Every structure is written in structure tokens, then in C-alpha cells.
Amino acid sequence: MRPSNQGMHEHDLDLIAALADGSTSDAADGAASGAAGARSLVETCPVCRAEYEAQTEVIAWLAGSPTPAMTDMERAGLHRAVRSGIESEKPAAPAAPWWQRLGYVAAGLLVVAGLVAVLQNSGVLGGADGLAESAATTVAGEAEAAGGAEGTGAPTEGIPFVAGDTAEDFDPQEAPTTTAAASESLTLPFAEFADEARSSQTQREETDTNEDDRECLARAGLDRHVVVREIEDEKTYLVVMPEDPAEDPVVFFVEVPECRIVFEDR
Amino acid sequence: MTVPGNEAELLARVVIGDRQAFELVMRNHEDRVFSVCLRILGDRERALDATQDTFLTVFRKARQFEGRSAVGTWIYRIAVNTCYDQLRRMQRRPTERFPEHLDPSDPGAEQEIESAGLRPEIEAALAVLSPDFRNAVILSDLEGLSLPEVADVLGVPVGTVKSRLFRGRRLLAQRLGNQTMS
Numbered sequence: 093m094r095p096s097n098q099g100m101h102e103h104d105l106d107l108i109a110a111l112a113d114g115s116t117s118d119a120a121d122g123a124a125s126g127a128a129g130a131r132s133l134v135e136t137c138p139v140c141r142a143e144y145e146a147q148t149e150v151i152a153w154l155a156g157s158p159t160p161a162m163t164d165m166e167r168a169g170l171h172r173a174v175r176s177g178i179e180s181e182k183p184a185a186p187a188a189p190w191w192q193r194l195g196y197v198a199a200g201l202l203v204v205a206g207l208v209a210v211l212q213n214s215g216v217l218g219g220a221d222g223l224a225e226s227a228a229t230t231v232a233g234e235a236e237a238a239g240g241a242e243g244t245g246a247p248t249e250g251i252p253f254v255a256g257d258t259a260e261d262f263d264p265q266e267a268p269t270t271t272a273a274a275s276e277s278l279t280l281p282f283a284e285f286a287d288e289a290r291s292s293q294t295q296r297e298e299t300d301t302n303e304d305d306r307e308c309l310a311r312a313g314l315d316r317h318v319v320v321r322e323i324e325d326e327k328t329y330l331v332v333m334p335e336d337p338a339e340d341p342v343v344f345f346v347e348v349p350e351c352r353i354v355f356e357d358r
Numbered sequence: 359m360t361v362p363g364n365e366a367e368l369l370a371r372v373v374i375g376d377r378q379a380f381e382l383v384m385r386n387h388e389d390r391v392f393s394v395c396l397r398i399l400g401d402r403e404r405a406l407d408a409t410q411d412t413f414l415t416v417f418r419k420a421r422q423f424e425g426r427s428a429v430g431t432w433i434y435r436i437a438v439n440t441c442y443d444q445l446r447r448m449q450r451r452p453t454e455r456f457p458e459h460l461d462p463s464d465p466g467a468e469q470e471i472e473s474a475g476l477r478p479e480i481e482a483a484l485a486v487l488s489p490d491f492r493n494a495v496i497l498s499d500l501e502g503l504s505l506p507e508v509a510d511v512l513g514v515p516v517g518t519v520k521s522r523l524f525r526g527r528r529l530l531a532q533r534l535g536n537q538t539m540s
Contacts, residue, residue, distance in 0.1 A: 161393070
């Protein structure tokens, strides 16, 4: 007969598991709920005893598994790779204070405005639209140039440039990635939504991820992630972040009901 | 073996750029990180990549260590998350092999597992568990971490770990045709 949970409570299961792996403690839990309680449960309840025996057998069986080890060559390779990875790390530059960054932006805007005025006066430029178009082309060109070789996860044509990134600090390894099929239709400011999602990170625990969402996230390969909000546009997108706040706050945008990742912001 | 208090000091030295301190931290934990990664990923090469990424992350994020857990627990948490990232990437790129090659129905699986230094029957049994159950069993029953340590690494309450362990072992017992279960 296979033991069922009949007559057993969740608490009993925990006790039996703890007794099997030796993690019960009378001192900490009190005799009724600690090792003594668990032992009494195992003695008086046949189903509990069967569970206990099954658990101890599995633990013993697993304990016989050898710990896999690196070979000397693998270890040496690992040390070399980590050392060289560290060498190539650039020390993070301290962020400029907000007033300084605001100053840079204001100065930039002034320069652009002056340039537009000069060009308009000299008749070279018909209107501001032309300059905006040309600026957009430049940014797209920079992004493409910075993206580098094929297959590095670099942005491709049509993918929005992450707000705040410049061609200089653009890291192809950490570039936002997207599926080719979706890239043509990416019109939403995903990077801004991603920033918003990060800034409201502390409220994430209150967000419910329902069963359908979980299933969809699993299909998209995003187990251990939660939906932090939904965006309704022509299509519906789930804004998804790691369940564990200790993980890097990578924000994924999952199109539903297709359940495919259309944008990833690191 | 370095005691936890000293490890926190070592990590503090890593923050100010002490490479020797970093190498000590790495040597203390590289075997277990590799072992955890190999059991989760089932492939030596990927496990080595994940181990490398783990320690680069440790170096990069040393200043974020707040001392709420032992340094080792913090490092294993990074390792598990790194492995999850790898699994996600593999899942998104169907051309890459997913660790379902651990499936015993794959004729090449047994040889591959043995060459990875793992026991085929154990890996095949673990492969049928969901990642949540599998990782709890790997960390607790194979790597010997305590329940609070496993909870810290997986970022879940101790009660959840107990429940995952119980259910994971029960599924393993069923899988093994354990006589007490039949």
C-alpha cells in the first residue's frame, strides 16, 4: 500500500521530514513538535512510519552520490578565466550628482537649439522635423555600430535604444535583446516601462501573479519570475521581473497570449 | 576552511580591490559552486562557465554583501541564480541542448552523465523533479547545506524548503520503486 496523506497534516509531514534528515530540535521546537513529537508520530501512525522510512532511504541513497570535482586542468582554466575577467573589469565611475547631470542636459539642449536657429536663419534647414529625423538616424547608426558582430545579442534595426545609454557605455553583452519577429512592431517605450517597474520594485511582493500568468511565464522560460504589471496597447504585454529581489532586476516584456519575450531590459 | 567572520573580512578586502583576498574566497567555495552548478546544469562545460560567471559576479557585487547570511550562502545563491539564467537562455535558444539529455530515454545520456562525474541513476531520478524540488534536494541532501542555508540560497522560507524536500524525496522514492512506498 502506498501511503497517502490521510490523517496527516502539513505539520506532520514537516516533522517526519525533519526527523528523517536529523534537523528536528527539541530545544528549539518543544518536545511536542520537535524530535520527540516526530518519533511518537512515527511509532503510532503506520502511514507516518512508511513515509519516514521512504524519506530516510532516499536520503541514504543520495548520500552515496560522489561529489563531482574539477580536474586540475579545469581548475587552472577557471582561475585563468576569472583572473582575466577581473582584469578586463572597468572600475565603475561614480555617478554624477543630479544637478550636474541636469546641467549637461540643459547645455546640450541649448547647443541643439542654437544650431537649429542658425541653420533655419541660413535657410539650410526647412524646420525642426528634419533635424529630429537626422538626429534619430545618428542615434540608430551609433547603436548599430556599437552593437558589433552578429550573434552577440546586440541590438538590431528597429529595437529601441535604452534610455540613458550612449554608444560609449553600450555593452553588447548586456544589450537589450528581443525576438526578431517582434522587433518590427516594438513601438512602446519599453525601456521607460522597465525603469518604472524597477523603481516600484519594493511593491513587488503585493503583486499577484495568477495561474495563467505563471503558465505563460513558464512557457517563456521565466520560472521564478513575477508579473509586476500589464500593459495594454494594440497587444497585451506582461511586465515581468525576477521573483527574488536579490537577482539582477532584469525586466522582461512578454506578449500574451503568445507567451513570448519581446523585449528584455538589463 | 575559513570561518565565516573571516570570510566577511575577506570580502570587505575584495571591495577595496584586494585580489589575494578574492582568490582566497574563491578557493574556499569553488568546489561546491562547481558541484552545485554541475548538478543543476548536468554538463561540465556549462557548469564551468556558470562557476566562472558566479565568481565574476561575486567580485563585481562584493560591495552589495550585507552580512545578513554567511558569505558562502550568498555565493551559492549567486551560483543558483547564474544557473537559472543559463537554463533560461538554453530554453530560449532551441538549438542549444537543454539538460533534458539527462532523460534516461536518451541513449547517449548515461555515458554523458558518467563522464560528467555524476551517478546516472541519481541524475535520472533528479531530472524528473521540478526545478524547485530538485534544487532543494541538491542543496540539502547532496551538498549538505542546512535548512536555513538552503532557504537563504533559494530565497524562500524554511517551511517552504521543508515542504519541497519532503515532496521531492517522496517523488524520488516513488521513482526508485522504494519498497516501503509500495
